[in-house]
Amino acid sequence: MERLFITDVAPRDGLQNQPVLVGLDTKLTLIDRLVAAGVESIEATSFVSPKAVPQMADAGELIPRVRTQHPGLRASALVPNMKGLERAHAAGAEEIAVVLSATEIMNLKNINMGLAQATDVSEQTVREAIRLGLRTRAYVAVAFDCPFEGPTSLDAVHTCVARMAEAGAQEIVIADTIGSASPGAVSERLTALLRDLPADRLAVHFHDTRGMAVANAWAALQAGIRRFDASVGGIGGCPFAPGAAGNLATEDLVLMAEASGYTTGISLDSLLDIIDFAETALQRPLGGRSVAWQRKQRSKIAS
Ligand code: COA
Numbered sequence: 001m002e003r004l005f006i007t008d009v010a011p012r013d014g015l016q017n018q019p020v021l022v023g024l025d026t027k028l029t030l031i032d033r034l035v036a037a038g039v040e041s042i043e044a045t046s047f048v049s050p051k052a053v054p055q056m057a058d059a060g061e062l063i064p065r066v067r068t069q070h071p072g073l074r075a076s077a078l079v080p081n082m083k084g085l086e087r088a089h090a091a092g093a094e095e096i097a098v099v100l101s102a103t104e105i106m107n108l109k110n111i112n113m114g115l116a117q118a119t120d121v122s123e124q125t126v127r128e129a130i131r132l133g134l135r136t137r138a139y140v141a142v143a144f145d146c147p148f149e150g151p152t153s154l155d156a157v158h159t160c161v162a163r164m165a166e167a168g169a170q171e172i173v174i175a176d177t178i179g180s181a182s183p184g185a186v187s188e189r190l191t192a193l194l195r196d197l198p199a200d201r202l203a204v205h206f207h208d209t210r211g212m213a214v215a216n217a218w219a220a221l222q223a224g225i226r227r228f229d230a231s232v233g234g235i236g237g238c239p240f241a242p243g244a245a246g247n248l249a250t251e252d253l254v255l256m257a258e259a260s261g262y263t264t265g266i267s268l269d270s271l272l273d274i275i276d277f278a279e280t281a282l283q284r285p286l287g288g289r290s291v292a293w294q295r296k297q298r299s300k301i302a303s
């Protein structure tokens with residue numbers, strides 16, 4: 001069976017927008033549980049301004065703990081600029097992700113730089129991270145639509161992808177930041193991007209705002225993509241992109257993969273336990289579209 005590679009982004013993309021401030025121990029427990037469930041790649045935190053994102057203020061403490069507890073884990077840290085990279089490197093991070101939005105205004109809202117400057121800074125950050133021996137991911141955000149500028153042109157996405165590829169980013173993540181993509185658009189955009197880059201350098205990142213995230217993941221899979229971001233329980237949302245709801249839920253993606261003859265290495269049963277844990281921590285109901293059914297199945301088997 002063919003394997004899909006999933007990066008669980010709940011500890012960063014998932015938690016960054018939660019109204020409840022989550023403590024370091026809870027974050028570490030979430031990561032421990034994801035690793036125990038079979039997740040091999042996690043977006044653990046971000047080294048951003050603590051004023052912009054208070055939830056990620058403990059990144060410098062979290063990374064060393066994760067490195068000690070899970071030496072084999074791919075634990076990525078999002079960095080918006082060189083200062084973020086310096087902080088991540090000092091904390092012992094082995095993988096970073098830069099975030100370049102494909103439109104002017106989204107960059108301004110997110111990292112206070114226009115598109116041209118954000119492209120240069122992302123490029124420099126990737127090059128410096130590679131020089132330091134780190135693994136690199138580059139998000140191309142709002143790759144379908146921008147909450148401020150409307151539809152994003154494929155040309156703009158192409159340019160961002162090409163610049164990040166030239167800089168040497170190992171994995172370029174095409175992100176539907178506000179969850180507005182459709183399977184048709186995903187298929188068209190990824191088919192075009194795959195003409196220039198091999199599938200193992202591209203990943204996709206979907207949000208489930210319109211209930212189409214699983215369908216979009218399937219369209220990406222059909223186009224040849226094997227690397228997916230997802231978030232356990234569908235936890236997520238971007239504080240700087242109005243309308244961005246939760247991420248594609250890891251449990252929905254894993255169920256879709258298994259039902260279609262792919263493996264992920266991730267245990268659905270363990271994911272359900274993590275959702276229970278996260279619901280207590282975040283004090284709200286969580287779970288992807290398939291969770292009600294998955295829970296029912298589990299209680300049937302138990303009884
Ligand atoms: N980590 C921590 N602090 C940082 C930082 C980083 N990566 N980059 C800059 N800062 C600090 C500066 O040292 C300065 O601190 P001071 O006020 O104590 O002197 C302050 O932030 C302002 O610096 P400046 O370079 O002018 O930044 P800015 O105000 O233009 O903000 C970002 C730019 C990138 C730091 C900020 O917009 C940010 O952190 N955005 C992250 C958004 C995010 O996480 N989005 C989700 C990802 S999709």
Ligand code: ZN
Nearest residue numbers: 013177205238
């Ligand atoms: Zn996201």
